[in-house]
Amino acid sequence: MNAVLIALLLLPLLGAAATLAPFGADPEAADRRALRLGVAVTGAVLLLTVGLAVGFDHGTPSRMQAVTDLRWIPAVNVRFHLGVDGISLPLIVLTALLTFLCAVYSTKRLPSGEGTPSARSFTGLLLLLEVGMLATFAVLDLVLFFLAFEIVLIPMYFLIARWGSGQRVPAANRFILYTLLGSAVMLLGFLLIGTQAGTFDMTELAAAHGRGLNHTTQVIAALAIVVGLAVKAPAWPLHSWLPDAHTAAPTVGSVLLAGVLLKMGTYGLVRVLLPIVPDGTATFAPYLGAFAAVGIVYGSLACLALARPGAKGDLKRLIAYSSVGHMGFVLLGIASLTPVGVNGALFANIAHGLITGLLFFLVGAVKDRYGTADLDTLAGATGAALYGRAPRIGALLAFAAVASLGLPGLAGFWGELLAMFGAFDPAAGLSRPAFVTYMVIAGLGTLLTAAYLLVVVKRVCMGDPDQPAVAAEIPDLRPYEAVSWTPLAALTVVAGLWPALLLGLSDPAVKHLLGGG
């Protein structure tokens, strides 16, 4: 029993409950207090996770640490089992960081307008969302994992449906129905494993490494789990909820959706699929790799089409499609079933969280300033000329774009490189020619990615500052924006220059999971 992880989950939960208490008669003062409460709670959670990372025994990252293992529901054999290892620790820190930055950002820039609920509700939902996200990465029981997976749905639904813009209610419905159908199927897979193996405990099942589960069970369970997690990740062709959700979501919702929620899918693949049903995974790995390769190219082509002049492309939609491409690399790395590929996937996970989080913040800021995220309207005849009109924002956008296209020295580079390395030499038993083909396609995808991101930079950052524009005065970087974006930019550089920081944590844990025992 270790109090840190429990406190990590309990703190935001209590914070969310506290937003139900009366906050004073004056609605504006109440809103301000609620937002400050959000910052305080997420800040405390971030401090706790930093403490957890410092106290983590970096000598043995493959060992579960800060473990809590209690009986919860003996009737269905569910234990309240929490713990972190080198795979989940970076994701927990990333989650706490992004939520904190979102809370800080929201104190100054909360979407408002007719029909927008109070900031108290917003804070409550944000904190509830944090509970679900942290729980997903901290739990070590299959049923608990499913539960945590579901907790995020309701808060995210309301964030999109009530604070979003455009076609927000259909987008929110689509998001929740897709994910729920996926996770219901995933639950069937979990139950099949649980009834056959007699336990839902992830560490026990991982140690057994598929012993006690016959081939048919493994194949059926793996199929159910892959479908559920692929919707969340999202893998092509189950991605179609994502662009709509991102386009409609408020900035904070987009940041957390791209930065954390998508990672829950890929984390599940690494944590559940690879170690628990290895035979089933090996059966589906080539297909997963193929879908990943298609997803990479599909995402990039969609982005290119959106970035074209005259295509009426929405910048948020474009970044959502770029996420499909980036998550394709993550899936390819996982599908290779090699330590190199899986490490690359986990690295790309974190990198995508940092970079895409930053990109969505920036695009949100551009949308606030111009009142639209439509690329054609923004760019006008020559380009939106952010370099000239708001140089700091322009520079940050360009930075995030080159980080996203995988410039060496920044975070986006290592993960995709390692994922492709993994595909170049896949695990024994997988067809090498197939995976080399996927790698070549993925390589083509990196070129396309570079192409559309450069087009975006050209159309948004460059141009004639004196041409008539939709918004006359564009304020440059504001202090609260600087506060909430700097950590992401700094960590992008740090992870790019010092990849061993993350790889040193994940590598032993990945080898442990792939090797069993």
Added chain:
Amino acid sequence: MLPTLLGSHLPLGQPAMTSSDAGPLAATSPLAAADPGSLIQSIDWMAIAPPLIAALAAIAVLLADLFLPAGRKKALGWLTVGGLALALIALLPLAHGDVRSTFCLRNVAAATDTATINGGACSYVADHFALAFQLLALGGALIVALLSVHTVDEEASISGSAAGLPAGEYWFLLLSSATGAALLPASRDLATLIIALEVASLPAFALVGLRRDGRGAEAALKFFLSSVTATAVMLFGVSFVYAATGSLHLSAVADGLTHAPAQLKPLAEAGAALTLVGFAFKVAAVPFHFWVPDTYTGAPIPIAGYLSVVGKATGLSGLALVTTLAFRPYGHTWGLALAVLAALTMTAGNVAALRQRGSTAHSAVRLLAWSSVGQAGYLLVPLAAAGYADAAEPIGATVAYALIYGVVNLGAFAVVAAVGRGTGSRLDDYAGLFARRRWTALALAFFLLCLAGLPPGIVGLFGKVVVFRAAVDAGLGWLAVVMAVNVVIALYYYLVWTAKLFAPAEQPLTDRRLPAPLAATMGLTAVVAVVLSVAPQLVLQVAGGSLF
């Protein structure tokens, strides 16, 4: 009281027949031959206390109604609540220790020296299955009674004594129906089963039509006709089963079916099928579900809640008893039939619920009515699984799910009753409820998410998990997938309703305080649901252990 004794004396007269030529006439012979002393039963009063207390309370209410002045009729409601609470307390001593049974055939068996009846043929058994369903029936009736305290009061005062709800009759009928519902899960022979079912149903017809307006009468008539048809079909089936097996005791029927002579097989099979059809009517399974929405909207809201929970539970417990105990030899046949029935029922209910429009009158109750048809489909899944598994273990999932569903569905009906009194019972009337009545809206949101099975309604989620597990365990993968799709469909309409609660307020703030009984009902159900969400083990333990 009366039905209890009637039901349990009936089997006394039954001979143990093995051959087909035995007719009802033969029933008199053992009575004549037996030692008179052995016919005096020793009754385990503790075991039959829960339904007995409810029955006594019913009679007490009926008598008190005669003597109370019109102004003091309110006390009848609290008398009912007290009686039901007492009946619930009587369950406590039964929960621990050995299984108690009474009205057994042992004496007669010894006296008539027939070897075919095994010693365990009792008409009333208070095992864990019975106790769990009695908890649901009596607890559900208690919540409904709390909910009704206000309704009866209001309707009587609004419409005057002529057209309003007559208090004395209302409480008497509610208690009688609860007595039947509590007796049924403990009965272990077909005669007691049917009598208990009728004791539970007959007062319910009257309760539905008690308001004496046009809608109530139509609702009651629909309910009455479909229910009476069901009973007739079931009796027909039971007579076949009796003819083929020579016994009405569930365990003896199971024996009889396995050893039935070849020429009686078709008779036995037809009898079993007809009995199941009768119960399917009661559970409102497809295609016998058409009466549900009209009946629910025509009835007073507490009674609609009562039918959706306690009414459903009686049908379900009867179905579980008949299938797993009596018709066990035909397990695979009725397993498949119930699986198909479950799939059809949940799909029909959920699709119809999906089609409800928010602007039509009574759409909130109609939606709950259709969703209860969908939920009945989920409840049937473990019963189907029990046909495939060789044990009765999956039934535990049905019991657990029924208990969870009972709490949250009655909670939802409580909110509908509270909201309906001010504004109306269209779904559109719920828009912006959060701005008007914060806690009411939060409670309803929680109940709806529990019904949908989505966190934070954790208990609803685990209820679905155990049902899924029963299906997967029994190898009914296809049914699990159908159910998964249905859960998603159901989620959509629950979520649309939930989202409405938090929509911007259209109506000005109303600060009418909720009447205390309504607030208490909502608070009670919400607290129970929250406690169960934190500690699901409290209810899920019935899904793990052996029930019979």
